[in-house]
Amino acid sequence: MENENNNSSRRNFLRLGALGGIALAGTAIANAVTDESPKTTGKKVKVLTADGKLVEVDSSHIEHHAADDDFSKAEIRQGIEGKKFIRVIDLAKCANERKCISACQTAHHYLAPVEYIKVKKMQDSELASPYWFPTMCYHCDNPPCTKVCPVDATFKRSDGIVAMDPDRCIGCKFCMAACPYSARTFNFGRPEQLKFTEEHKNDTSVANYCTTPYAQEGTVAKCDFCTDRSAKGLLPACVIECPNGAILHGDEYEDVVTNGEETFRLKKLLADRAGYRQFEELGTKPRVYYLPPVARSFPFEDAEKVQNAKE
Amino acid sequence: MSKDLENKENTKYETFTQKEYMVMKDDLLRPIEKTGRVGKIWIGFLLAVILAGIYAYYLQETKGKYETTSLRDYTMWGVYISNFAFLVAFIFTGVLMSAVLKLMNFEWHRPLSRIAEVISVAAIMMAGLSIVAAMGRPERLYHLFINGRIQSPIVWDIIVIITYIAVSLALLLITMIPSLTTCKNHLQNKPKWQMKMYEILSFGWEGTEAQWKILKRSIRILIVLTIPVAIFVRTVTAWLFATTLRPEWDSTNLGAYFISGAFLLSVAGMILAVFVFRKAYNLEKYLTPMHFDKMGQALVLMAIIYIYFNINEYLVPAYKMSGLHKNHLLNMFTGKDAVFYWSVMFFGVVMPAILPLIKAMRKPLPLTIISIIVIIAGWLKFYLIVIPGLAHPYLPVQDVPASWIHYFPTLIEMTIVSATIAGMLLIITLFSRLFPIISVWEVAEGKLEGKEEIINYK
Numbered sequence: 213m214e215n216e217n218n219n220s221s222r223r224n225f226l227r228l229g230a231l232g233g234i235a236l237a238g239t240a241i242a243n244a245v246t247d248e249s250p251k252t253t254g255k256k257v258k259v260l261t262a263d264g265k266l267v268e269v270d271s272s273h274i275e276h277h278a279a280d281d282d283f284s285k286a287e288i289r290q291g292i293e294g295k296k297f298i299r300v301i302d303l304a305k306c307a308n309e310r311k312c313i314s315a316c317q318t319a320h321h322y323l324a325p326v327e328y329i330k331v332k333k334m335q336d337s338e339l340a341s342p343y344w345f346p347t348m349c350y351h352c353d354n355p356p357c358t359k360v361c362p363v364d365a366t367f368k369r370s371d372g373i374v375a376m377d378p379d380r381c382i383g384c385k386f387c388m389a390a391c392p393y394s395a396r397t398f399n400f401g402r403p404e405q406l407k408f409t410e411e412h413k414n415d416t417s418v419a420n421y422c423t424t425p426y427a428q429e430g431t432v433a434k435c436d437f438c439t440d441r442s443a444k445g446l447l448p449a450c451v452i453e454c455p456n457g458a459i460l461h462g463d464e465y466e467d468v469v470t471n472g473e474e475t476f477r478l479k480k481l482l483a484d485r486a487g488y489r490q491f492e493e494l495g496t497k498p499r500v501y502y503l504p505p506v507a508r509s510f511p512f513e514d515a516e517k518v519q520n521a522k523e
Numbered sequence: 524m525s526k527d528l529e530n531k532e533n534t535k536y537e538t539f540t541q542k543e544y545m546v547m548k549d550d551l552l553r554p555i556e557k558t559g560r561v562g563k564i565w566i567g568f569l570l571a572v573i574l575a576g577i578y579a580y581y582l583q584e585t586k587g588k589y590e591t592t593s594l595r596d597y598t599m600w601g602v603y604i605s606n607f608a609f610l611v612a613f614i615f616t617g618v619l620m621s622a623v624l625k626l627m628n629f630e631w632h633r634p635l636s637r638i639a640e641v642i643s644v645a646a647i648m649m650a651g652l653s654i655v656a657a658m659g660r661p662e663r664l665y666h667l668f669i670n671g672r673i674q675s676p677i678v679w680d681i682i683v684i685i686t687y688i689a690v691s692l693a694l695l696l697i698t699m700i701p702s703l704t705t706c707k708n709h710l711q712n713k714p715k716w717q718m719k720m721y722e723i724l725s726f727g728w729e730g731t732e733a734q735w736k737i738l739k740r741s742i743r744i745l746i747v748l749t750i751p752v753a754i755f756v757r758t759v760t761a762w763l764f765a766t767t768l769r770p771e772w773d774s775t776n777l778g779a780y781f782i783s784g785a786f787l788l789s790v791a792g793m794i795l796a797v798f799v800f801r802k803a804y805n806l807e808k809y810l811t812p813m814h815f816d817k818m819g820q821a822l823v824l825m826a827i828i829y830i831y832f833n834i835n836e837y838l839v840p841a842y843k844m845s846g847l848h849k850n851h852l853l854n855m856f857t858g859k860d861a862v863f864y865w866s867v868m869f870f871g872v873v874m875p876a877i878l879p880l881i882k883a884m885r886k887p888l889p890l891t892i893i894s895i896i897v898i899i900a901g902w903l904k905f906y907l908i909v910i911p912g913l914a915h916p917y918l919p920v921q922d923v924p925a926s927w928i929h930y931f932p933t934l935i936e937m938t939i940v941s942a943t944i945a946g947m948l949l950i951i952t953l954f955s956r957l958f959p960i961i962s963v964w965e966v967a968e969g970k971l972e973g974k975e976e977i978i979n980y981k
Contacts, residue, residue: 325922325923325924325927326596327922330921330922331922332918332919332921332922333919333921334919347918356767356768359674359675359766360675360676360677360766360767361672361675362667362671362672362675362677362678363666363667363670363671363672363675364670364672365666365670380663380666380670381659381660381663382658382659382660382663382664382666382667383658383659383660383661383663384657384658384659384677385599385600385657385659386675386676386677386763388596388599389599389600389764389767389769389913390766390767390768390769391768392767392768392769392916392917393917393918394596394597394916394917394918394920396596397596398594398596398599398659399659400587400588400589400592400594400595400659401586401587401588401589401590402587402589402590403587403589403590405589406587429587429659430588430658430659430660431659431660432659491917494768496768518922519922520922520923520924521924521925522924523924523925523926
């Protein structure tokens with residue numbers, strides 16, 4: 213199965229290279245011969261730019277992209293202008309219902325036991341009370357993972373997101389070793405997963421669908437704050453599916469975070485509820501804040517069973 | 524080399540004649556002249572292991588790493604990486620047993636230096652291959668050259684490894700030039716390509732005074748160069764771990780700790796190699812019990828230094844037992860890996876510091892047995908450095924299948940690892956079948972003590 217994939221991807225690569233070469237040469241020749249700009253149709257079309265401006269362009273300049281078109285490489289690297297995504301997790305509201313986990317798995321087409329977002333039982337000392345602690349990639353402002361990447365396959369974007377370029381990753385796993393939060397996961401080529409990816413890669417109908425794909429075999433994947441949903445102004449899958457509204461997603465520049473029902477002023481919320489970041493002393497400057505589990509919505513209940521016991 | 528220093532050495536060399544040279548040359552060229560049955564079986568065995576490794580790698584790449592390896596998200600670096608760190612250690616044979624001894628004018632280096640240098644070259648080549656085996660996307664290796672970023676320790680590693688390969692190969696080949704002239708002049712019944720190779724690699728050597736001068740100078744520059752470059756290679760290998768925020772590797776001591784471990788392993792590796800060459804090629808006249816005695820002393824010294832760095836690495840954090848290190852350290856000291864940890868510490872670190880203090884233990888056979896134990900424990904030590912810590916990160920590991928925390932290498936992983944080690948041994952073996960494994964001219968020169976003239980071996 214995997215062999216087939218690899219071979220075909222290699223063959224495709226070669227084919228693409230050859231085609232690309234021919235196409236480039238062809239375009240160059242055509243340009244030299246015709247020297248013609250595209251015919252204007254005179255028909256104007258209104259479009260919304262990435263930074264939210266409404267502009268009118270000639271219809272001849274419009275190129276149609278399929279709705280499920282993956283982010284282009286340039287787009288993935290750039291980040292959305294004027295945004296700085298941030299997240300606040302209200303530990304008082306997490307009841308380990310694990311809906312965020314399954315929502316994320318559905319939205320990104322990957323299978324358990326892989327989890328971009330994990331919920332851990334934490335107890336700081338014997339006398340302290342236990343609480344549920346959702347963790348994910350913290351999209352650190354001083355990310356240890358991007359520093360060590362030898363090929364710039366993982367990088368920090370201007371909008372705060374630490375993103376992955378799955379086509380560039382060589383699979384050295386150094387970023388996984390560097391991450392102190394164990395946020396990253398690797399596609400080791402589990403057959404069920406490969407089959408699932410093959411079957412669902414064009415399936416855009418799932419709930420909270422996110423175009424940023426799960427890792428190719430032999431590369432690293434992780435939470436990406438649902439990059440394309442964030443770009444469109446949609447909330448990430450885990451935020452939407454959390455029944456208790458424990459995950460608040462927002463924009464630092466706007467000073468707003470929301471769980472879809474309630475919206476808070478970020479700075480005021482962090483000040484009033486004593487927001488903190490996990491392992492501040494490591495200097496990674498996470499973009500995910502936690503509100504301590506005080507005045508809880510419900511008492512702590514231990515998990516009834518171990519999740520992901522199956523290999 | 525200053526005469527005063529040489530004279531301080533207690534070794535007595537006799538004056539040396541052309542006739543004696545002929546005897547020595549015959550002794551040292553014999554392994555090239557014909558390969559016995561045992562030699563052939565040995566090469567066949569190594570080839571079989573390598574072929575098995577290639578097949579295992581083929582399986583790994585076609586069936587996928589999930590089914591063929593035990594690597595999972597938490598223990599994502601397994602034996603490939605620990606084996607890489609282990610193999611890199613052996614570049615210090617070249618540093619210690621050739622460069623350092625030469626620079627310090629220890630006369631007993633003469634028959635050892637070439638063995639040491641070829642071990643270094645073989646080790647660094649196979650270390651490079653082990654890293655590729657660990658990669659998720661080996662076919663994208665070229666991304667390192669088109670997208671490489673200088674701030675990544677992996678890129679530093681590639682730069683220093685390539686530099687080291689260049690320097691150590693140059694040193695090996697340049698030092699060999701006079702020996703190859705000997706090969707060219709005295710070897711018979713060898714295939715044409717082999718004679719041609721001697722012809723090319725001896726670079727028209729005639730042994731004039733000017734040539735000797737250039738040769739000696741080049742060798743001196745190169746041995747001075749190999750020391751810092753090898754230290755860089757080893758240090759950057761340690762930095763692959765130390766530049767992360769993981770509690771088990773978050774140590775300023777790691778570079779020096781890796782280097783001291785490499786020195787110990789190198790002496791052990793050297794003892795084993797010398798023992799094997801001595802027996803297999805009947806070189807008892809050149810590789811003497813004196814060499815074992817000296818190497819045994821070196822083993823003690825290196826083990827003591829290694830103990831020192833181990834104390835820094837484990838006992839100082841253990842004294843504080845901070846929340847960050849506790850998880851990992853307690854697992855080693857009293858937890859699941861305790862028996863493993865303490866046996867490796869005893870056999871790989873403490874034992875070589877004590878046993879060779881007894882003179883009888885520095886005889887060839889007992890010292891070689893000690894060295895073999897040190898090498899095995901050394902391999903396991905890197906396993907302990909790389910793997911158990913990965914399963915004990917800062918945030919607790921919960922809700923994962925058992926295989927995600929309990930890493931144990933699969934047969935396929937171990938076959939590939941064995942193949943890299945077999946590859947290293949094969950490079951050394953084939954080298955010794957094509958080139959004199961003991962530098963004829965360096966040994967001869969050593970015997971010329973007190974004479975001004977430079978002998979030309981015809």
